[in-house]
Amino acid sequence: MKVLHIAEANGGVEKYLEMLLKNTTDYKNVLICSNLFSEIQSEKQYSLDFSRTLSPIRNIKIIKKIRSIIKIENPDIVFCHSTFAGIWGRIALIGLHKKVVYNPHGWAFDMDTSNIKKSIFTIIERMFSVVTDKYMMISEYEYQSAKRHHITNANKLSIVMNAVDEGALLDDANVNLNSDVIEMLEDKFVIGMVGRIDLQKGPDIFIKMANIVKKDIPNAYFVIVGDGKMKNEITRLADENKLSDSLLITGWVNNTAMYIKQFDISILLSRWEGFGLVLAEYMFLNKPIISTNVGAITNLINDSRSGILIESEDYESAAKVVKNLYTNQDQRQQLANNGLKYANENLTVEKFISNYRDFIEEL
Template sequence: MKKIRLLHIVQCAGGVDCYLRMLLAHMDRHRYVQIILCSKDYSENDYRELVDEFIQVDMCNSLSFKKDVKAVSQIRKLIKNCHPDIIYCHSSKAGGIGRIANIGTGIPLVYNPHGWAFNMKTGWLKSFVYLWMERLLSPLVTRYIIISNYEKMSAVQHRVAQAHKMKVIFNGIDMDAVDKMSGTVTRASLNIPENAYLIGMVGRISRQKAPDTFIRMAALLKDALPHAYFMMVGDGDQRDEMERLIKDCGLEGRVIITGWVNNPLAYSGLFDQAMLLSRWEGFGLVLVEYMKLGKPIIATEVDAISDLITDHENGLLVEVDHAEQAADAVKEIMNDVSLRNKLISNGMMRANAFFDVQRVAREHDALFSKIRNLYNR
């Protein structure tokens, strides 16, 4: 059978980059010609063994009429040159540019927003603009791939698309990679005592991930748990602000910020407890990694997190921006061994049962095959 020519259009890096690399690594190279058309934020070296063609264009993250029109024009020409059977757009910016560039070509287009931009707490005006853009561009989508039930429900409620047009494919992780990465970083290399009780979070140091709530939680625990240390694995636009907050709270030496690292799993493998205190979350893939690593989890009860975490079954759920609840949850897990063991056991079972990236690849393959057959390309 002729290979399916699949053109990926991507703009933002970060989580989408990780998602795409995992997906490509597990899709059948004998069935696909994989082409990536991406922004300058992507590295060709990362995709050398994963794709057949790597093409970069200038796509900016912010809205810019002049730059966006130029990007649409370039991408439209590239679409015609690449002759894809299916176009797969990832995230809202690439989704907008890719859909407009594809107008009139007759090529089926799949769009994965990786979390709706209008659900992000970025102010009512931005949310309003993002929502109307999604509504206006919705007729240009053949099928949506949605990463959680929450995101699907939200799209229906906001009249973005009808339910039958959306396919929910939960994110997944490379289970073997998690096992291989564990143990490659030590506490000694980070100047953390071996007997410390380490509470950590992995994520951007940005408003979404609520690093300020994490630090305020640490401040509430520093005297009650003198052997507790706190780690933030990542970097971001709020790092300077968070470093000032750490100093103001008297937590210097007790809170470690790693900055950007290539192997965050190796750091989260050191945690005694793992956290995700996001203010909004399209999925929260790091929670699956925590579960696979056997870490008891504390997370906020917001958006798609409830698709992954059931309170007091495979994690504890707390309110957004509630440092006191998070601190109480830390103590509850520390003091209740049976609860801690239950959370760990159930989490590992759930990760293995539902969130393997091989399942993600199979579900993508089934959808793309169906679309190709429908369009007789």
């Protein structure tokens, strides 16, 4: 069985594919991906310049290249991952008589954007359902959202819950950070987030929260593990709030676990979220979580049991929860233990791969 995957977005999608392909080596896995991806275990990996663009000529060139690779590889099944790859890939596949699966990794119409854009994304997804054999949802929220927006027939929709390769994650956590970073965080109460520094992940909300927390917790230290187009804006916001001496922005790192290991509280203040894979990583690393009551996060976090949920944009409530947890170590540990229990029962790679194989066989 040859399975070809097309993926444009790095970050969570890249981690997802790294886990999937590593654990399905009995299939012939081929990957067409962004040149920003690292090398992923597969039979063959094609790295293309997948820069997002509105240029029709540029998009046509990308589609032609994808189509030519599909013809060369002649796969049995093609998976398209996330919005842009879903559009390019499904256009490229028209007339090639392949089984086509779309995995949105968070619907574009669920983003925090204008109603006009949401309507356009909804119409586009409905159009492409005609050339899609199956949809593989990564969460219950994503599944229900597809039904609410009448994207396709319900019999085309399946849920294969996302997961974390917990063994690899724990191995990564055992790697020591640079001694300079360890010294910087020593004797600090570390509040951290992992994610792209862009609007979706709420890094600006994180900094506004940090500004309040720092006034009451002098030894608080804030870590953002990631990079992105808002980095300069976030750095400037931190400077304005006199947080520069209490903030570390790591940039892109391959091993996020060694930073998470240092967190006393783990944060994800997303404005929208198709899954929130890093929440599962926080859980497996036994960290208390504060996150937002949006999207699929509500499928993962049982509020006040396996984490604390606040409303999106509410940095004041986030700061209040941080301060409360700072003074209550028992509650922090209880939240972390409940999260770990949930992850071990629902988010293991073994369960994910078993469900994925069932999906493939049914297809």
